[in-house]
Amino acid sequence: MRLLTHNMLSSNIKGVTNGFPLRIEVEKVVEKEVEINHDFLRNIFPKIDWKAFSDASRIMGYVELPEEAPEPSVLESDLEFLRKFHHALLELHLEEGALVCPETGRKFPVNKGIPNMLLHEDEV
Amino acid sequence: MKFPSLSSFSSPSPMDHAQCLRLMVFNSLRAGRYIHRFWGTSTLSLDSFCAFGYPVICSRMKEIKVKDASTWCTLVPDGEPHIQSVCEDHKCSSVSVKSTPEIEKKYVHRVYDAIAPHFSSTRFAKWPKVAAFLESLPTGSLVLDAGCGNGKYLGLNSSCYFIGCDISPPLIKICVDKGHEALVADAVNLPYRTNFGDAAISIAVLHHLSTENRRKKAIEELVRVVRKGGLVLITVWAVEQEDKSLLTKWTPLTEKHVEEWRGPRSPCVRCPSSFSLESIPETEENGLSGHMKDSRESLMEDMQQSACLNPQNKDDSLVSKDGRSQQEYFVPWHLPYHRAEVSGASAVALATGLAKKDDKKGAVVYNRYYHVFGEGELESGSLCTLFMVEFGFSNMKNEIKKLLVKDTSPSLK
Numbered sequence: 001m002r003l004l005t006h007n008m009l010s011s012n013i014k015g016v017t018n019g020f021p022l023r024i025e026v027e028k029v030v031e032k033e034v035e036i037n038h039d040f041l042r043n044i045f046p047k048i049d050w051k052a053f054s055d056a057s058r059i060m061g062y063v064e065l066p067e068e069a070p071e072p073s074v075l076e077s078d079l080e081f082l083r084k085f086h087h088a089l090l091e092l093h094l095e096e097g098a099l100v101c102p103e104t105g106r107k108f109p110v111n112k113g114i115p116n117m118l119l120h121e122d123e124v
Numbered sequence: 125m126k127f128p129s130l131s132s133f134s135s136p137s138p139m140d141h142a143q144c145l146r147l148m149v150f151n152s153l154r155a156g157r158y159i160h161r162f163w164g165t166s167t168l169s170l171d172s173f174c175a176f177g178y179p180v181i182c183s184r185m186k187e188i189k190v191k192d193a194s195t196w197c198t199l200v201p202d203g204e205p206h207i208q209s210v211c212e213d214h215k216c217s218s219v220s221v222k223s224t225p226e227i228e229k230k231y232v233h234r235v236y237d238a239i240a241p242h243f244s245s246t247r248f249a250k251w252p253k254v255a256a257f258l259e260s261l262p263t264g265s266l267v268l269d270a271g272c273g274n275g276k277y278l279g280l281n282s283s284c285y286f287i288g289c290d291i292s293p294p295l296i297k298i299c300v301d302k303g304h305e306a307l308v309a310d311a312v313n314l315p316y317r318t319n320f321g322d323a324a325i326s327i328a329v330l331h332h333l334s335t336e337n338r339r340k341k342a343i344e345e346l347v348r349v350v351r352k353g354g355l356v357l358i359t360v361w362a363v364e365q366e367d368k369s370l371l372t373k374w375t376p377l378t379e380k381h382v383e384e385w386r387g388p389r390s391p392c393v394r395c396p397s398s399f400s401l402e403s404i405p406e407t408e409e410n411g412l413s414g415h416m417k418d419s420r421e422s423l424m425e426d427m428q429q430s431a432c433l434n435p436q437n438k439d440d441s442l443v444s445k446d447g448r449s450q451q452e453y454f455v456p457w458h459l460p461y462h463r464a465e466v467s468g469a470s471a472v473a474l475a476t477g478l479a480k481k482d483d484k485k486g487a488v489v490y491n492r493y494y495h496v497f498g499e500g501e502l503e504s505g506s507l508c509t510l511f512m513v514e515f516g517f518s519n520m521k522n523e524i525k526k527l528l529v530k531d532t533s534p535s536l537k
Contacts, residue, residue, distance in 0.1 A: 005287055005305050008266070010317045014220075020317055040283060043264020047320065114300050115307040116293070117315035124222035124313065 001094045001115050003056050007048055009115070011101035011108075013123045021052035022099035022108065024059045030093045030113075036086045042075045044089070057088040064088070221337045222313045230478055231454065231493035232332045233291055238469035238479075239459050239490060240294035244274035254327055255280060257357050265322035268349055270311040270342070271329030275299030278306065284322075289314070311342045316349040323355045331360045331494045334452075339495070360497045375491065377452040451498060454491035464488045 011019025050069035272288030464470035473479035
């Protein structure tokens, strides 16, 4: 699971008001290189909840991202920032661990990079 | 911005709507820039559409909409509405719409889990209209594929970010092994934040949901997770099939299956007596060998040649003896012996009666539940405004497509 995906995921358990962001429990992180696409990063940037993203990257062991979201203009010219953004967003994978609902504490397992977000009968 | 003039579309002949692949485009006039971009791309030009006359569709839609929203009407050729014999979730209010009915557990979830690698090997041909839609999306789009199966469409547009989800862990494993981003989730309860995606697709998925409310919920979820002005493409199998031989060995649901459907957490059935069809007896079919089929054959995998034993309607829809359209079916999947695990899911399925052996074909035969869609069924209760409809012919099984644009405001700018 990449952090871009994590930024989209929310606990959908019955009764939960705000299931985002899911807290990450790390057992294994893997880094997989993928080609950078600056246009893609610039288009994606406005959608990202930066605080959740930068917190998650720290939990995954990457400390290079600023805690505050940079101004969008930074993405136009700062290649170094784009590289870090790209790395945290797309190259860090949670292979083993869990995603934890912020309200109920329920753990959604992540195995072999695959989160299982299916709910039990009593959670729907 | 100006939308294309509706007068530029020609009306089809009366037979067209019955024999077709349908792409229905729903649009919000407030979608503005995003839609302009969508229509303006060369990969998805208006020339590729042969649209139905707008006023006719409008009236048909209205006709459906004014009916009692709690029942589900199918229109038979004489125009008289008949109540489909499926009870809706809201009549059994103790069961959540997000709770999986027994019939889906047995005849969708477990089947796909058991057949996943074989199924995946036959699912590689990309349907052109889905591909065109995905290729038309702007760079950096977040695309959600609900019911992604083996991930056939994930990453199709390399400038976009795809997240696939499916209820079947073995199928998701196949996606992830290919390097895609995918997770196990339920299309009726997507684990995504609201308004986040740019586009969503659900290709040949909703017809596996066994109640109207679940199908509606799944569509609502697709619309919920995309941003305002975002696009949703849905395809489902249609009732009307132009090729009679495609009707194959689909088994209409009978009372026997109704009993199974009625599990502890199942939707209740209103009128069991209205299930008046008998099972279509299996007939000889072309030999099913274990070799890899080409793409055309693989698309026809579960539409094998056999005589159609059902009386046919003028519009080629499947009609029961008492004149109602049959829309609930079991469609077989033949899993060759050499693919079925000996001590795994297939052995259990055989032991519990969910699958049976066919020694002549050397395959374990599973049944998959399908609700095939009638005309107008997808747009009933839609959250978006109808803009235009596309009809066309396909070399694949006839299906209905619906393209929605999310509109979260009733007013027009």
